[in-house]
Amino acid sequence: MSDALAPGELVLCVNAAPNHVTGEPVPLVAGETYRVLEVMDFACPCGRSDALLDVGVGFAWCQTRFRHLPKPKASVRTRRASKPKELEPAGGGGSEKKDV
Ligand SMILES: [Zn+2]
Numbered sequence: 001m002s003d004a005l006a007p008g009e010l011v012l013c014v015n016a017a018p019n020h021v022t023g024e025p026v027p028l029v030a031g032e033t034y035r036v037l038e039v040m041d042f043a044c045p046c047g048r049s050d051a052l053l054d055v056g057v058g059f060a061w062c063q064t065r066f067r068h069l070p071k072p073k074a075s076v077r078t079r080r081a082s083k084p085k086e087l088e089p090a091g092g093g094g095s096e097k098k099d100v
Contacts, residue, residue: 009036011053011066020046020062027058028065 005011016030021044028034034055042052044062052060 005036005039005051005053005063005068007036007038009071010034010069011036011055012069013065014067015065017065020044026061028055028061033069034066 011034013028013030013032013034016026016028018024019026034053034057036053037056038054038060040052040054040060041050042060043050044052044064046062046064049063051063053063053066054060055066
């Protein structure tokens with residue numbers, strides 16, 4: 001899979017340095033996980049990023065502040081697939097098969 005970010009994915013804030021444009025403090029917290037609401041195709045003036053991420057905090061932030069986290073759903077799907085089906089007790093009245 002590519003590591004291109006898309007809305008709905010999780011990112012870890014790794015850099016809560018002051019705003020790259022204005023130098024003002026930012027409301028982000030390093031070590032916190034955020035969900036990407038929107039990826040904005042915009043080159044940050046710091047020159048290290050070509051996208052800003054809207055994570056629902058403030059406006060939108062330089063992509064270099066975040067690390068892309070793997071989707072949590074992947075492990076859940078794997079576990080569910082390998083889980084054995086429940087066995088029905090033998091000799092019961094279960095003559096009907098259920099299609100799920
Ligand atoms: Zn920047």
